[in-house]
Amino acid sequence: MVVAEDGVLFRDGLVRLLVEEGHDVVAAVGDGPALTDAIVTHRPDVAVVDVRMPPSRTDEGLRAALAARAQVPGAPVLVLSQYVETAGLDDLLADGAGAIGYLLKDRVAAVGEFLDGLRRVAGGGTVLDPAVIAELLASRRTPPALSAREREVLALMAEGLSNTAIQRRLVLSAGAVEKHIGNIFAKLGLPPDHDQHRRVLAVLAYLNG
Structure with a gap:
């Protein structure tokens, strides 16, 4: 596992x-270039990545x-952000390979979650x-014609919940x-299958529709 965070x-x-939970952390870095190098070198089961790091701190x-996944396609990445930042989310999911997470840092305190x-993600x-x-759903001005219940189901799908959990x-x-x-997939023009990532693609299709 690789950890990238500039706050010591x-x-x-x-x-x-992570170590207490039995994970092997092979690298802990504090800037973007070091993160890319660590993922390419170690090919970790997953990399935990802060959004804002040196040198740009944006x-x-x-x-x-993204640069690491271009060199190691499908490399699992869990991104952590201090605030709700939706910029770059489409790029993160664009390759369709899955193995992507985007969580607020507060979730770390809820250790189980x-x-x-x-x-x-791994x-x-x-x-x-x-x-x-x-935030994404609230920002939509002209959402596709999903019912209120379908919107609720879609939001829970995006959280990664299974049908049973929903x-x-x-x-x-x-x-x-x-x-x-089934209605959500049909309205968004996505054929249903058993691919978990397709459920998140449904969210993106809704947001970009």
Whole structure:
């Protein structure tokens, strides 16, 4: 595993947490170029990356992660951000390879949620923070014709929830959840399949529609 974070205290704390949970941290770096080099050199199971790092302190971490995935296609990356920042999200997901996560740093304090997201990204899944999804959905001015319930289901899909988890959260039957997801795919022009990343593509199609 690779950790990229310029804040020494946060980086050390994150490394300590990961090691205590049984992960092998092969590199802990503090700037974008070092992150790209670490991913290309070590080919980690997953890289945990802060968005804002030197030298630009804007989206350096995100751009370094994109550069690394250009050299190591599909390299799993979990991006952490202090605030809800949606810029660059399309670029992060554009290659369609999955193994991408985008979470707020507050999620690290909820250790179980953070580690669950980390496992899903390492396994090739796609995880988006609920706050990021809420911001994206709220910013839409002309959303496609999804019902209120379909929007709820779509937001939970973007969080990475399974059909069973969506059932529990919304108190729906299995058939109802499947029907809503089928309707979402149909309205967005995405043929349904069993690819977890397709569920997040549905969110992107909705936001860009």
